[in-house]
Amino acid sequence: MxxxxxxxxxxxxxxxxxxxxxxxxxxxxxxxxxxxxxxxxxxxxxxxxxxxxxxxxxxxxxxxxxxxxxxxxWTTESQPLANDLPAFNGENVVEADSDVDLVFLLDESISVSAHYVTLGKTFIRRFLDRSMESYDGNHIRFALCSFSSEFNVVFEYGELNQSEMDDAVEGVRYYGGSTDAAQAVDQLKAGVLTRARPGARSILVLLSDGFFEQDPVAPSGVEIFAVAIGDNVNDIILSRFSDGPMFYIQSNSDVTAAVNDLLSAM
Known part of the structure; x- marks a missing residue:
């Protein structure tokens, strides 16, 4: 070879x-x-x-x-890109009276880099702000976890108010280390995801470059969206793990469009 x-x-x-x-x-x-x-x-x-x-x-x-x-x-069918989605207009967001439990899983491994982890945090904060404009806080709950060689729960569903979530996201520190996505998803399945409300839509948003040591096994009954962060991403692996289109963030100017596209896809 x-x-x-x-x-x-x-x-x-x-x-x-x-x-x-x-x-x-x-x-x-x-x-x-x-x-x-x-x-x-x-x-x-x-x-x-x-x-x-x-x-x-x-x-x-x-x-x-x-x-x-x-x-x-292996073989797999290609996924549509984020720019194939209709423009976000505030009307195609999931109904505000639908119960949603959404967890962010942020890759903070060394292959992503501190710069792109910061962009991922910016995406999460803007998504929180934008989605709370459309949802009743009683209907949507957020959780945040991060991973590299270790898995970390930053906050659980409904544990913090919007201001506290914003502060918690900002407080996430870049760790480095390897990219053990398989362990992180297994930890989610055994922990945070089990605490989603019965009947609520369970959504996982993965922010990563896709360079995993081992492919994670997608949890059943959970809608998965992938946000590719960085200028060198493995979108084949990310698209195989996720259910919908890919969303790309390479610079701060991409964040708002990615937030709106994800809201449109939901």
Whole structure:
């Protein structure tokens, strides 16, 4: 198998002490192939384990990425893109008297980067603001979880009011680490998702770049939407996990359109 490796090298200077390099954590596991069939590639990452690290904040983008070729063994039908959706006009949002329990699952792993995690947080805050304009607060409840190598519940359904949710989203800190989406979804299925109200629409909104160590198994009875964050995303994996169209965020200017498109799709 042809091996194609792209290895990131970082060189930086320590003040007063000259040049130095940090130590690295072991490589993460290889991801799956990223094409539906035929020639493809897979990736793995490693992170800075000990200072001096290759950026001012050692939890920023200090990973090294390695790629190799592989064969994608599966097939899947393509999903429509977000720009295929009708423009949001405030009328095609799900009825305001429908009960909805919606959980955001934010990928804060090292492949996403701190910058795009921040954009994901901006998306969540704007979505909260926009959806609360259309829903009675008694009919829609929100939860937020984040993941990388670890899974974290930020807040549960109905636990916080709108202002408190906004503060909690803003307070999510970039973690880095590997992308264990399978564990995160399993934790959701065993925890937060079990606390959705009987008869309510259960919705999961995943914000990620799609570079998973292992594909998650979609929970049954839950509507899943994927928001691809970053300028290098694996939308094949994301579309296979989700039920509807893809929504893309590469810059702050994309956020409002993505929020409106998701509301239209719901």
């Amino acid at each position: 042809l091996l194609l490796k792209i290895v990131c090298a970082f060189v930086f200077t320590m003040k007063m002490t000259g040049a130095a390099t940090g130590s690295w954590e072991p490589w993460n596991s290889w991801s799956q192939c990223y094409e539906t069939c035929g020639p493809s590639f897979r990736v793995r990452f490693r992170a800075c384990a000990q200072e001096p690290c290759p950026s001012e904040d050692k939890r920023e983008i200090e990973s090294c990425q390695e790629r190799e070729s592989c064969e994608g063994p």
